[in-house]
Amino acid sequence: VERRPINQLNSRQASYQAQLSAFGTIKNSLAAFQTALQGLKSGGSFQAFKTTPADTSILNATASASAVAGSYAIDITSLAQSQQLVAVGQASATTAIGGGAATTLSFDFGTISGGTFNATSGTYTGAAFASNGGGIKTVSISNTNNTLQGIRDAINAANIGVTATIINDGSATPYRIALSSNIAGASNSMSISVSGDAAIGSLLSNDPAGAQNMMQTITAQNANFKVNGVAISKASNTVADAIQGVTLNLGKVTAATTTLTVSKDNGAVSSAANAFVKAYNDLTNTLQNLSAYNASTKSGAVLQGDSTVRMMSTQLRDMLNATVPGGTYSTLSQVGITFQKDGTLALDSTKLDAAVTANMAGVANLFSSASGYVTKLDQWTTTALGSTGMISSRTDGLNSSIKDITNQVAALETRMTSIEQRYRTQFTALDAMLSRMNQTQNYLNQQLSSLQNNKL
DSSP, rough: OOOOOHHHHHHHHHHHHHHHHHHHHHHHHHHHHHHHHHGGGSSGGGOOEEEEEOTTTTEEEEEETOOEEEEEEEEEEEBBBEEEEEOOSSOOOSSSSSSSOOOEEEEEEEEEESSSTTTTTTTSSEEEEEEOSOOEEEEEOOOSSSSHHHHHHHHHTTTTEEEEEEEEEESOOEEEEEEEEOOOOOEEEEEEEEESSSHHHHOBBBBTOOOOSSSSEEEOOOOOETTTEEEESSSSEEEEEEEEEEEEEEOOOSOOEEEEEEEEHHHHHHHHHHHHHHHHHHHHHHHHHHHHHHHTEEEOTTTTTHHHHHHHHHHHHHHSSSOOSSSSSOOOGGGEEEEESSSSSEEEEHHHHHHHHHHHHHHHHHHHSSTTHHHHHHHHHHHHHHSSHHHHHHHHHHHHHHHHHHHHHHHHHHHHHHHHHHHHHHEEEEEEEEHHHHHHHHHHHHHHHHHHHHHH
C-alpha cells in the first residue's frame, strides 16, 4: 500500500518513455522525408541529363548538370594504352643474377618519337626519347633481392608507377620479367638505366634512343578520336573534357562513325517525385499510427491526442494544399500528385511525365522555386528537426518529466526505507509485548489451576 505512489509514478514514467521513443520514430521518418526532398530541389533531377550511345560496346558516357543536350558524331581511331616491356628469359626465377653488387634501377617516363620500330625484335632504331618532366624514379637492388622474384617485388614495393610480373613462356629459359607502366598515354613510355651490377644492367637497361635490352610488346599511345569532326588526343580512355559536362569511356576503335545523344533525363524527375510521395506517405502513416485510436480494443496509441503530432499533420497538409504562384503549374494535382481519402498521396506517373515533357521549367517552378512545395517543406523540416523545433521542444519536456519522476521515486524510496524500519521496530516491540503477555497468561493459568486444586 505504501508503495502505491511509486508504482503510479513508474507507470507514468514508462508512458513518457514510450512517448519519447515514438518521437524518435517520427524524427527518423521526418529526416527520411527531408532526404527525399533533395531530388526535387533547385537543380537536382531538373538539371539531370542522360546519355544514349548508339553502340555501348564502342563507348559509354555519363552527363552532369552542366551538359548541353545534343547529338555528337564520334570516330575512334585508337585507344589509350600503357607501354609494356619484357626481358629475355631466365632458367630460374629464384637464382641470383650477377654478383650481388649494389645496383640502382632508374626509371624515366616520356615520349618516344622518330625512328622506326621493329615489331619482331620489339626495339627502336633512330628514335628519340623526351622526358615528360615527372622526375626519375629509382629502385634499389642488393645481394638480398637480386633474383627475378626479388627484382619484381622490389619494383612493385617502390610504388613508382610501374608494375612488374614474371611470365613463364614454357621454353628452356622460361622466366621473363615483364614491366608495365601504370599510366597510359604516349608520354608515359619508360626509359630504364641501370648502375651497379652489369648482369642486371644487361637484363633490364632499356633506352629507346640507345641500347635496348628489353622487348617492347605493347606501345604506349594516346586515345585518338574525333567529336563532330574535331580531332582529339588524350592519354586516357576516360575523357571528361572533350564534351561539356560529359565523361566519355572509350571502348573500342570504330569502323564507322557512331553517335552519342545527350538529352534531358525526364525519368530522373519521375524517380524523385516517386521518392517524395513515398517518403510523405511513410511520414503520414507514422504520424497516424502513433496517434490513432483503436475502436475495437478501445485503446489509443502512445501519442493519441498529442498536440505536437496534430500540429505537424495539419501544417504538412496545409502546405501541400496551398498554391504556388508564378508558373504554368500551381497545384500538385496538375502534375499528377493528389491526396487520397486516408491522407496519403498518390502519383499519376503518366500525367507527371506529360507535364515534364510539355514544360520542364514549369514543373521545376512548382517544386523548387522560392515559394515551391519542396522549398517550403525543406524549410519546415529543417525547423522541425532543429534544436529549438517542435520535436526537440516536446522531447525536452518529456525528458524533464522523466527526470522529475526519477527524483520523486528516489525520494519515495528513501521514505519507504524509513517506513519499513519504523514498521519493523513496531513489529518487534509488538512481538515482545505479546511474548510477555503469553508468559503472564501462562502464570495466571497456573495460579488459577493451583487454587482450584486446593479448594477441591
